[in-house]
Amino acid sequence: MKIVQIGTGGFGKNHARILSQLGVLSAICDMNTSRAEEFSKKYSVNHYSSLDSLMDSEKFDAAFVCTPTFTHFELARKLLEQKKNVFVEKPMTYLSHEGEDLLQIAKKNKVILTSGYIERFNPAVSLVKEYVRTRKYGELIMLEFHRENRMPNHIKDVGIIYDTSVHDIDTAMWLFDDVPEVVFARSGKIRHEHEDFATIMLGFKDNRVAIISSNWITPIRVRKFNAVCGDAIISSDFITQEVKIETSSGAEIPRKEMEEPLLLEIKNFISAIEGKENIRVRAEDAVNTTKIAEAALLSSHKGTPIYLDLK
Template sequence: MKIVQIGTGGWGKNHTRILSQLGVLSAVCDTNAERSKEYGEKYSVKHYNSLEDLIKFEEFDGAFVVTPTSTHTEIATKLLEAKKHVFVEKPMTYKSEDGQKIAELAKKNNLVLTCGYIERFNPAVDNVKKFVKEKKYGELVMLEFHRENRMPLHIKDVGIIYDTSVHDIDTANWLFDDMPQVVFARSGRINHEHEDFASIMLGYKNDKVAIISSNWITPKRVRTFTAVCTDAIITSDFISQEIKIEKKEETEIPRSDKQEPLLLEIQSFLGAIEGKNNLIVSSQQAVNVTKIAEAALLSSQKGIPIYLDLK
């Protein structure tokens, strides 16, 4: 299998490393010619600074799009038109209608199109998903997420809802196995051009709820979530991947091996290209996350709940 990567800055360097380790990286492309050359030489693969040239001269099966959000639609469209499988870093597109268009194009051309909602591949989330599915600690009633840190330097074109809160929106949908019916949010700006703190409440059927708190203000890196079930409270850390289960009389700390979520996510996409029934984020699920993020921004601006009807 041959895989190319478009965009090698910020978070993208991790994809290049893993794709090279897996022996599937065949070329890199970046509008920054210097960086493209640097990564091409580092991983002994061809390098391009034009997407058109990459598509024209390179034989490949799939592509990773790790570029600013505003460029995702155009790049993904060209790749899908060239009949290539595509992995787009989150969020899939800036506007949900653009996401819908590329999802339909992928379906029409019978191609895999997925989006990088990496926390689904985090063992911390995977284990909680298993508990919820088995109803090991009763019914899942409420989720609460905290994601805090200074703003990453490579984020230039979106605020915290599109860059950060989307991870927890997708994780909440995944753990509840449902889409929210209502969104209420408050957000604001302190240090940055776009919103840099946000609190989002997602209301699901049967009064189930997810509360998502994100900020780029506080200096300490926090990445935690709590699942409130009818028989226990499960607390988990995305970074350490540790889980703590508090029941009425006792506390359990299950042991599991730490794994790199990005490696698992990339392997899953490669498996999907090969036709394996792997877990991937479907393009429609990714479009829905963007719709929810749009609703959160609108709710915050208008100060009202936004009601949704998602597929």
């Protein structure tokens, strides 16, 4: 297995670290030549400053695209057309129709296309997913997500909905195992070019709901969610991976070992390429998340709910 890393700034450097750790990193590509050289030396692989030069010189099975969102479509398209398996960091594309185009190219060439919705691999989410699947605490009724932090320095081209809220949009669909029927949102900007705070309501069938609150205003880092079930409220922390279950008979904190979600995510991608397991984040899921982000921005602009017909 040979995998190339495209983009080593921001979160991309973490992908490179794990790919090297797993012994599959074969080349680095970054238009910032000094950074490309740095990671090339660090991991003893070749480096390139453009995708074209990399593709002309390297033989590889898959690529990780960890570049600014507006570049995702063209980079992924070139790779998919050469029948490479592609992992694109979230959001997969800025426009949902571009994501649909990538999905069709991947299907045509029979390769795997996925996107970096990492919380599906967070042990806290996995544990809640199992409780929901088995209905251990009754039916899942409502989800509440809270993400707060200062704006990351490497985010330049999107607002908080596309950068941050999309994680919880995807997690809500994963836990409900469904797509929402309606989106209603309020967002605004105080310190940044794009929206830096947003609250989104996703309405699912049978009156189930997810409330997603995100901001780049507060100085502390918060990454938490609550799952309200028929017989319990399950509180979880994405950072500490702690899960707390409160029922009428008291509270319980099940023991759970810490694991790095990114490592689990990358292992799933590699195993899917090898045919050993299914890809957990399908390209269709990533397209739906982008459609919901688009709807949230539109809802905030219009001040009205946006009704969806997702598959």
